[in-house]
Amino acid sequence: MHEHWKEAKERYEAIEIPEDLSFATESAVRRGNRRYLRRRTLRRGWGAGLAACACFCLLVNGSPAFASAVSSLPVLGDLARIVTVEQYQINDQEHLIDVRLPALTDTGNTDLEQRINTKIRTRIDQVLEEAEERARETRDAFVATGGRAEDFTPIIIDVDYEVKCSNQQYLSFVIYKTETLASAYTEIYTYNLDLTTGTELTLPGLLGPDWKERCDQVIRDEMARRTAEEDAVYFTQDQGGFSGVTDDQAFYLDADGNPVLFFEKYEIAPGYMGIQSFSVPLP
Numbered sequence: 001m002h003e004h005w006k007e008a009k010e011r012y013e014a015i016e017i018p019e020d021l022s023f024a025t026e027s028a029v030r031r032g033n034r035r036y037l038r039r040r041t042l043r044r045g046w047g048a049g050l051a052a053c054a055c056f057c058l059l060v061n062g063s064p065a066f067a068s069a070v071s072s073l074p075v076l077g078d079l080a081r082i083v084t085v086e087q088y089q090i091n092d093q094e095h096l097i098d099v100r101l102p103a104l105t106d107t108g109n110t111d112l113e114q115r116i117n118t119k120i121r122t123r124i125d126q127v128l129e130e131a132e133e134r135a136r137e138t139r140d141a142f143v144a145t146g147g148r149a150e151d152f153t154p155i156i157i158d159v160d161y162e163v164k165c166s167n168q169q170y171l172s173f174v175i176y177k178t179e180t181l182a183s184a185y186t187e188i189y190t191y192n193l194d195l196t197t198g199t200e201l202t203l204p205g206l207l208g209p210d211w212k213e214r215c216d217q218v219i220r221d222e223m224a225r226r227t228a229e230e231d232a233v234y235f236t237q238d239q240g241g242f243s244g245v246t247d248d249q250a251f252y253l254d255a256d257g258n259p260v261l262f263f264e265k266y267e268i269a270p271g272y273m274g275i276q277s278f279s280v281p282l283p
Helices: 002-013 019-038 046-062 064-071 110-144 203-207 211-229
Strands: 082-091 095-104 155-166 170-180 184-194 251-253 259-263 276-279
Touching: 082 155, 095 110, 095 170, 110 155, 110 170, 110 184, 155 251, 170 251, 184 251, 203 211, 203 259, 211 276
Parallel strands: 095 155
Antiparallel strands: 082 095, 155 170, 170 184, 251 259, 259 276
């Protein structure tokens, strides 16, 4: 194992960084530093990590030679498709914010990378702006009703991601946004990609024209099994429970490439049941 890592380290250190990228790299780091000073980043030690991550992503996207060399390294090759491009914390009287933001890279399809990364950035910026506004309104309401500002418990806002499936054809990852005050509420944003075509995957494309019937049957059978064997509780249809999948049904792919349909808290079951997930085998 030590020899494996030693070889990887030596090959990595032998990669030459193109000279024409030095100015762009330094500019990216300076922009990052200015932004985090404005946003009151807590962990100063992360600055070096952010700079290193920014440099890595810039080099992977900007230099085919660097990307090729990195992808051939043990361990790093599979990780180069999803990298953490931004990580920071904010701590003030209104909220505690912890963000780890991913980006798609090294797919060989620049258009796909730009489209998905722009979508991620736009969505998370909007989500954080809305969450921060709710935190301000909650604190203002607390003070307006007689509470002391120093006694207010900041709202915790956490953004993180997880790769669910990564192979030669498919890449599926999710971003979680969790807000916690008296209780926690999580929203999940999914990204399911066909790397060979540069398109986003759909349930009809994966499961065929009868995908709704297939999904409905799997979900109803699994709900019945969980109710009988695990004492699970689900809402009835009269209570607003599961009545069938919809055209915009949320899903991701598991490690084997099977679609996993999921329902957020309170959607089909009481809150204590948490997020409910159902794996549907490919035909």
